[in-house]
Amino acid sequence: MAASSEYPAMTTKPRYLTGDKAGLQEFLDKFDVFLFDCDGVLWSGDHLFPGTVETLELLRNNGKQVVFVTNNSTKSRADYKKKLGTLGIPSSTEEIFSSSYSSSIYISRILNLPENKRKVFVVGETGIEQELKSENVPFIGGTDPAFLRDVKPEDYKRIAAGDPSILDPEVGVVLVGLDFHLNYLKLALAYHYIRRGAVFLATNIDxxxxxxxxxxPGAGSMSAPLIMMLGQEPVSLGKPNQAMMDAIEGKFQFDRSRACMVGDRANTDIRFGLEGKLGGTLAVLTGVSTKEDFVAGPIKPLAYLDKLSDLLEVQS
Amino acid sequence: MAASSEYPAMTTKPRYLTGDKAGLQEFLDKFDVFLFDCDGVLWSGDHLFPGTVETLELLRNNGKQVVFVTNNSTKSRADYKKKLGTLGIPSSTEEIFSSSYSSSIYISRILNLPENKRKVFVVGETGIEQELKSENVPFIGGTDPAFLRDVKPEDYKRIAAGDPSILDPEVGVVLVGLDFHLNYLKLALAYHYIRRGAVFLATNIDxxxxxxxxxxPGAGSMSAPLIMMLGQEPVSLGKPNQAMMDAIEGKFQFDRSRACMVGDRANTDIRFGLEGKLGGTLAVLTGVSTKEDFVAGPIKPLAYLDKLSDLLEVQS
Incomplete structure (x- = not known):
């Protein structure tokens, strides 16, 4: 990857801010908006990191806009707000940006679908369905139990013939997210819709x-059979794809130079912020990538911390 | 692909034998064994090509060994013999070589598994199970209805902990074939078995x-999520992989220079014969690849016919 030529900032050694009170203050002053990856930054699994709530409170009290950015497509924004609440993190639905929501926005506001091709065939869970509903996008598939069945011999003939009772002629998009109920029938239908011209989208490709x-298995594993069969990659609406950044900007109308992406993964979170030409990227060492990844790897954040709550040192 | 340097024969224009009685006789005299791809050569779908039965009879009457080589893993050799019979083609189980059978032979006779790691986790249908039984290979998964269920929250913890009640410690192989009942649970288990050291095999990767x-969706589409998650390819026991040719040779003990592969696909059948260094390869134009593929493409058969039954012209 010719990363360093694409991102001049990435040739600079990231600044280590833990314990550097003046440096932390200077860093915070540069930004009005903080985009947060969640798992590995605010919590791990069901374990909330100490100081997470206080750190978010500090940012909000200083007038910063906080946005929770998640690739998890199985939950809607409302579901995610509930999850944050269960972990003890106060939030509003407006602060949440999930890949199911960015997919819905992309379909409703950016894809210019013909009048008779507006239906989405969903491979995924209820989070996608809820967000498609919120944007008034018609869909089939998803959690509909009619698709939870074996393929029957006559299905092959009906699909081959393009029978509208099994291949809805109004489907113009196939949207693939994490699906705990993936099966052969859904894969066969998704494949044939795309072959017949439907746009191939993925909520994310982790x-x-x-x-x-x-x-x-993640959402990318649900797309993998289709990618292999079609020899075609989906457009991904999750990090690090910039379609998600465009959707976030479309909603919050922020100045990218005054925004900072916070994350634990170099090749998704930090890359997402760098490719989005945000003013800053901040890495934490409580998740997937290590200090070595950030300091010596090809994708370097502007700064890094041992843990997110080290930001609280500005108050000390 | 640097094909022409690897296969000197492939730089030569294939000989067109339809209507060339002397050429046909000369070609037939070169070989004692004919390996047949089936679909696209002997039949298409449920449609038997005219002259197929007579052509096979001609070969057998002239003392040629006939072998039916199929990547279809959902059927055992016994099932396949039944299918051939239904289409009107007489055969014996001994003449049939399926990818489920070659997988079973590979596991039982070639893989040197430790005593306590001989069990196979099967992602696939009954054909694989029957052939594993024929080689006395123990297995779990496959068509067992216990695996046809949703993943439950406690499953994640049990799998993460390596609980032997969900991850059988004796599993040393994951074998993936075409599975009309693929689901999230099977993918998750297959992934964790391989991560814990099991050998990753595929009956075939079409x-x-x-x-x-x-x-x-074909068998390769069942392996695709695992390949993406693991960053690792399976060893394939189907055409064009030479593990299948080795297994065929192990069984029939033929002289490769006196054997000919007959098929309709350049990149599977003809490649299989060329890489196996067989004495000959014969293409037919009743299937996937076209005359142009065979004459101008990188993988050239020794000879080709419009259709298999053109071989009957030697009798005219």
Whole structure:
């Protein structure tokens, strides 16, 4: 990757701010908006990191806009607000930006679909359905139990013939997210819709999903069979894809030079902020990437902290 | 692909034998064994090509060994013999070589598994199970209805902890074939078995499965999520992988220089014969690849025919 030529900032060694009170204050003063990756930054699994609530409070009290940016498509913004609440983090739905929401915005406001091709075939869970509803986008598939069945011999013939009773002619988009109920029928239908001209979208392409301290199949793994069959990649609406950044900017109308992306992963979070040409990127060492990744790797944040709550040192 | 340097024969224009009685006789005299790809050569879908039965009879009457080589892992050899019979093609189980059978042979006779790691976790259908049984290989998964369920919250913790009630410690192989009942649980278990050291095998890696004149998800599409998650390819036991050729040779003990692969696909069938250093490869134009593919493409057969039954012209 010719990263250093694309991002001049990435050739500079990131600044270590833990314990540097003046440096922290200077850093905070540069930004009006903080975009937060969540898992690995604010919490890990079900474990809230100490000081998370106080740090968010500090930022809000200093007039900073806080945005929670998540690739998790199984939850709607309302679901996510509930999850934050359960962990003890106060938030408003307006502060939450999920890949299910960015996908819905992309479909409703950016894709220019013909009148008779506005329906979405969903491979995914209720979070996607709720957000499509919030944007008045019609859809089929998803959690509809009619799709939770085996493929029958006659299905092959009906699909091959383009029978409208099994291939809805109004479908113009296939949107693939994490689906705990993925099956052969859904894969076959998604494949044929795309072959027949539907736009191939993915809420995100993370191959794995962290849970209980290990990894499980992620949304990218649901797209993988289709990518292999079609020889075509989906447009991803999650980090680090800039379609998500454009959607966030479209909603919050912020000045990118006064915004900072905070995350634990170099190749998704920090890359997302760098490619989005935000004024800053801040890494924390409580998640996936290590200090070595950030200091010696090809994708360097502007600054890094041992942990997010080190920001509280500005008050000391 | 630097194909021409690897296969000197491939730089030569393939010989067109339809209507060339003397050429046909000369070609037939060169070989004792004919390995047949089936769909696209002997039949298409449920449609038997005219002359198929007579052509096979001609070969057998002239003392040639006939072998049916199929990547279809959902059927056992016994199932496949039944299918051939239904289409009107007489055969014996001994003449049939399926990817489920080659996988079973590979596991039982070639992989040197430790005594306590001999169990196979199967992602696939009954054909694989029957062939594993025929080689006395213990297995779990497959068509067992216990695996046809949703992932439950406690499953994540049990899998993360390596709980032997969900991750059988004796599993040393994950074998992935076409599975019409693929689900999230099976993918999660397969992933964790491989991460814990199990050998990653695929019966075959065809991304699609022809049916009713179009394509559906193939065995390769079942491996795709695991490949993406693991960053690792499986060893494939189907065409064009030479593990299958080695298994065929191990069984039939033939002289490769006196064997000919017959097929309709340049990049699987013909490649399989060329990489196996067989004495000959014969292409037919009744399937996927076109005359141009064979004459101008990088993978050239020794000879080609409009259709298999053109071989009958030697009798005219």
């Amino acid at each position: 191959s794995t999903l962290p849970n209980s301290g290990t990894l499980f | 991304s699609t499965l022809p049916n009713s004149g179009t394509l559906f």
